[in-house]
Amino acid sequence: MNPASKSHDSSTASDRGVALITGASAGIGSATAHRLADAGYAVVLLGRRGERIDAIASHLRETGGVAKAISGDVTRDEDVIRAVEAASELGPLTTLVANAGIIPIEPLEESELHRWHRTVDTNLSGILRCVHAVLPTMFSRKRGDIVLLSSIAGRQTFPEASVYCATKAAINHFADCLRGDLAKRCADGGGHLRVCVVQPGIVQTELFDSIDHEPTRQATKAYINALDEPLLPEDIAETIAWVLQSPRHVSINDIVVRPTAMTR
Numbered sequence: 001m002n003p004a005s006k007s008h009d010s011s012t013a014s015d016r017g018v019a020l021i022t023g024a025s026a027g028i029g030s031a032t033a034h035r036l037a038d039a040g041y042a043v044v045l046l047g048r049r050g051e052r053i054d055a056i057a058s059h060l061r062e063t064g065g066v067a068k069a070i071s072g073d074v075t076r077d078e079d080v081i082r083a084v085e086a087a088s089e090l091g092p093l094t095t096l097v098a099n100a101g102i103i104p105i106e107p108l109e110e111s112e113l114h115r116w117h118r119t120v121d122t123n124l125s126g127i128l129r130c131v132h133a134v135l136p137t138m139f140s141r142k143r144g145d146i147v148l149l150s151s152i153a154g155r156q157t158f159p160e161a162s163v164y165c166a167t168k169a170a171i172n173h174f175a176d177c178l179r180g181d182l183a184k185r186c187a188d189g190g191g192h193l194r195v196c197v198v199q200p201g202i203v204q205t206e207l208f209d210s211i212d213h214e215p216t217r218q219a220t221k222a223y224i225n226a227l228d229e230p231l232l233p234e235d236i237a238e239t240i241a242w243v244l245q246s247p248r249h250v251s252i253n254d255i256v257v258r259p260t261a262m263t264r
């Protein structure tokens with residue numbers, strides 16, 4: 001564990017409880033699962049590629065962690081509920097990292113309505129499903145951390161990416177409202193219910209493979225490969241661990257993390 005994050009940490013491994021991480025089969029989600037397991041959380045990994053999350057969960061168990069893999073899709077209510085139930089079987093569900101996302105961008109002229117729907121259903125409705133499913137447990141314990149993966153695309157627009165940008169902007173607004181509502185309940189009844197939105201710039205992951213439109217995928221990958229030092233998934237995982245390990249009266253609301261060399 002990073003010594004700096006240790007000194008900032010006021011909780012013990014035993015009261016960290018269980019973290020549910022969506023989109024844990026790759027990229028930021030996988031790195032976060034490793035980082036939180038390392039910090040003493042029991043982790044539940046949700047993703048569609050069962051073999052991948054099984055392998056990650058096995059590795060985490062072999063290295064001393066507590067981990068469970070749930071093969072499922074955040075666009076399906078029943079899969080999300082199954083993951084929350086699996087988390088509750090491991091212990092108190094204290095933490096949600098709602099990270100699953102896709103970026104099927106394409107030129108407007110060639111846009112397919114089903115891809116717009118899929119983007120909204122995964123990036124936005126997927127997050128809403130997860131938050132809705134974890135709230136009852138968090139209310140009853142008067143404690144919970146909700147970390148939502150947004151993007152700098154929620155703060156600024158990018159060409160030919162209107163639906164992706166819209167989902168990320170909506171996450172930011174949803175989080176602002178949710179945070180206020182949870183704060184009111186904490187003020188009235190005690191407890192610590194925190195919401196953090198993490199907004200990365202370019203991170204070197206498989207995300208851009210979810211672009212179906214071949215020329216757009218090639219152009220996007222060329223742009224990313226030209227970046228001198230993109231962020232790594234582990235950079236975002238470290239940020240998330242830092243947010244979670246802040247003293248409970250400290251709510252880190254929004255974090256923007258860009259590669260130093262990213263110009264826009």
Ligand SMILES: NC(=O)c1ccc[n+]([C@@H]2O[C@H](COP(=O)([O-])OP(=O)(O)OC[C@H]3O[C@@H](n4cnc5c(N)ncnc54)[C@H](OP(=O)(O)O)[C@@H]3O)[C@@H](O)[C@H]2O)c1
Nearest residue numbers: 023025026027028048049073074101151202203205206207
């Ligand atoms: N990479 C970047 O530059 C960047 C920048 C800003 C924000 N972000 C955000 O960070 C988050 C993670 O992206 P990443 O870069 O780590 O991409 P990634 O490597 O492609 O990982 C995305 C994860 O989401 C999962 N996923 C996708 N659709 C899903 C669904 N319907 N149900 C369950 N899981 C699903 C994928 O797993 P399966 O395919 O196995 O389901 C995968 O584990 C996304 O929300 C993305 O928008 C990324």
